[in-house]
Amino acid sequence: MTDEIDFVNGFKIKRHDPWYRIVIGKVYHWIMKLMFGFKIRDVDCDFRLIRRNIFDKIDLKRKTGIICVEMITKFHQADLRFVEVGVNHYNREYGCSQFFNFSRLLRTFIDLFKLWWEIIFLYSIKEKSSKGINYDKKIKVKNSGVIRLQFYNDFSDGNLVIGESEKNVPFEIRRIYYINNLLNSNAIRGEHAHKKLKQIIFCINGSFILELDDGTNKQKITMDNPYYGIKLYAKLWHTMTSFSKDCVVLVLADDYYKEDDYIRDYDKFLEYINKND
Ligand code: T46
DSSP states (O other), rough: OOOOOOOOOOEEEESSSSSHHHHHHHHHHHHHHHOOOOOOSTTTTTOOEOTTHHHHHHHOOOSSSTTHHHHHHHHHTTTTTTTEEEEOOOOOOOOOOOSSSSSHHHHHHHHHHHIIIIIIHHHHHHHHHSSOOTTSOOOOOOSSSSSEEEEEEEEGGGGEOOOOOOTTSSSOOOEEEEOOOOOOTTEEEEEEEESSSSEEEEEESSSSEEEEOOOOOOOEEEEOOEEEEEEEEEOOEHHHHOOOOTTTEEEESSOOOGGGGGGGGGGHHHHHHHOOO
């Protein structure tokens, strides 16, 4: 387990079970992959190594065997990083499985459907209610880009969203500031570029339009998804408009406030980038 990894998940190299269990197992995994979109090979392999602190942030509600499905889905939704290791699987020497009877299988599938409804269907509705651009779509202007924050979805108990210096935030954060109380819907903010400053801008509530201009390309982005930030690196003219009343803009910056880093005149900006490109 290295620092870059949050959990290790095993997968059975070869299952030593009667053929019908192998077939049921394969069908089950195929359905699970389809329903829950797993990226791991073997959701039910009980060989796992998981960092303890993950469970301070991820809450598991299930008490039956489908807790594995709930756990791996929530790990994926939180963008946790994982590796997989192959493990040997041996014949059962004693006893027999309590699981393989019709009523248990039926109950499991009903529970799985309820789980899918709660953590996939309702979750995707929440995500899709974001009206803006697909943030993964390529940013066309220079000196920008998208970052995605890690978040833990606790459903009705709220979301916990995390940015860390030099990790998902690609610089050391020296300053944060936020803009709220945007009661004037005609407010225009920004209209400047920076000479050196690196920043990431988020809309953590409500929405606004971010206009980017690198001197050649221009791009408008509807900011309405709190899990994505847009890089505002040096030499990028940026303007913010169309704020919703409940909008809260959060900015992370790699340096302290220095007025002489601002270029507040558009012609001077063009002159500056021509000289410094
Ligand atoms: C940016 C966009 C996204 C300070 O004294 N310290 C600070 O850290 C900041 C950010 C501002 N100020 C002062 C400077 C001005 O007298 O606060 C006043 C308002 O700043 P400004 O008109 O630059 O605000 P915005 O919203 O147009 O721009 C701000 C940031 O200043 C800027 O760096 O990229 O948000």
